[in-house]
Amino acid sequence: MIIKVAQSAGFCFGVQRAVEGVLAWAKANKGKSIKVYGMLIHNSYVIDKLKELGVEVVEDIEKICKEDIIFIRSHGVSKEEYVEIEKRADKVYDFTCPYVKKIHEIVMEHSENGYDIIVVGDMNHPEVKGIVGHVSNNRKCFVVDGIEKVKEAINQIEGKAAIVCQTTFDSKKWTSIKDFLESHTNYKVFDTICKATINRQKEAAELAQHVDIMLVVGDKKSSNTNKLYQLLKEIKPTFFIEKVEDLDSIKLDSSAKSIGVTAGASTSPEQIEEVVKHLEEKFNEMNLKDFERLIDRSFLTVQRGEVVKGRIIKVEEDYVLVDIGYKAEGIIYKDEVIKNGNVNLKDLFKIGETIEAVVIKESDEEGNVVLSKYRADVLHGFEELLSRYENKEPVRVVVKSIKEKSVVCDFRGTNVYVPISQWGEDVQTSDIGKIFEIEITDVNKEKKIAFGSRKSLLKQKEEERFIKQIESLDFSREYEGIVVEIKQKGIVVNFENLCGFVPASEVGYLKKGADLKKLFEIGEKVKVKILDIDKNKKQIYLSIKKTQDDEWAKRIKNLYLGMLVDCEVTKVLSFGLVVWITEHDVDGFVHISNIPLGYNQRPHNVYKVGDSLKAKVIEIDEEKRRVALSLKDLHEEENIDTEHNEDFVITLADFVKNIKLEQ
């Protein structure tokens, strides 16, 4: 059986503060009359312990005497009660939870300024009674626990109103009431629900998803423990026990392989530990890590100035939460991340990352340990920078400011200057606060500053990107590209975020010397295939030709030298005739030297456009895309293959023709 303990099981910050405070006082002041006004906590185990130390619970204010040392519990009391207790007792120690105190302040300030007050909560709960007891006498105060009661209160409020919520109220109910008030009124709504309770519930619900059985430990009179139980039993089979002995009376499913343990805010760590130990004995197996963590946390202490290591568990816009293995979490506010610099925390930190920080306050109002990252950075930052420099490793820096000649960056508390010329691209004021990777080019150990360059790194990255991209190119694939430049010797095409060159000979099946500027336009879409890649020159050669059908080649496929073809004159020139070879749909040219003309005759004396002729193929120039014809010696056609075979360029068409002749 695997036993997993929820990380925030047990005492919340407010309860822990009160219980530990009273226990410490009781131990140090044995024999004195120490009393807690009201039930300190709904936990008979803790109350019994306090009794052993002579601490009494006093419910009746009249019973408080001068020699008493009175402790006010985390729920707080009304203003009147507080004044009365102070009058009666010698010493009063107020352990009202700071979150509850905050509510007292809100209702006091607002009711004194003419606001009526709505308290969302259970009117019998001591915390709510204490809150109501801070409302100024001349203002109305309503305690509501549902929308209907809210509506009734609204009907009775004539002016402005402020709304607060019991810290441990049902969060779902509170959200619907809050939404209703915000959409139907102009009242000031203060979200005073305690996040400790919500987080505990969330975490327990998450744990329940990963185990077979859940166990809730706590007093059945505790409202937050009851709520926890109600929530969990909807997710997994859940048992609610008050003490370790109760374990024997519950029947755990024998097929269950894992059990999750959580506890309400009033359950002490010792109780949880006892239950876990018992389970361990019972099942002879335990998730030791969780157990050790539980014990470790209760003994750990932190001190101002101490350097602590922790794992980032939350990154918000203004702060970062760190698990430092202590009972409370560490918090780093934005201005403690980098000195004199703005930074986007979400860019800088990743959840799960381990960081070092210096404790600057053991506990803030919310019980968090306040940490400073930059103070820890300055302790080791320069050494790390030096080692990165020596090992030629890049560093991640944050831009602090932009000067005339350089970009001033921060690397863990050390200033790194990057000359503008080494930034690699235009420096923008919006770069301030952002994170960039640079390489360190020089370090001044005396002044503890460094110099860097981003340009070289960008270049290197660009090269890596290029290599990676070209490795993924497929020579057999057609890519779509855009013409970005037209040169004399070819065109430049952008494709797949790369730039390639199409030599003139590869732009298509064109006549040699064709004017590319007449054939292409900037921005024109073209299809290309990879012809060659020169990794050293970082040059990609492309071909448009390879994506096209060679129409001309298809048409002349069946032509062969010596073949007699029917033609039609399409142009009469002084030095020859342009003809259309009708059966093959291609142009041909008959040079004047191949036209039988009389003395002093020119082609136009004999021929005109539209004349039909028979001509003999005498040359097929594939490179120049030209078929040369002759009107002379037409009778030699049948013999030409055998008589002048050695003069011919043998083409596939010739070869086929030869076979035909042989047959």
Ligand code: SF4
């Ligand atoms: S307000 Fe939150 S932290 Fe304070 S006592 Fe209540 S539950 Fe605990």
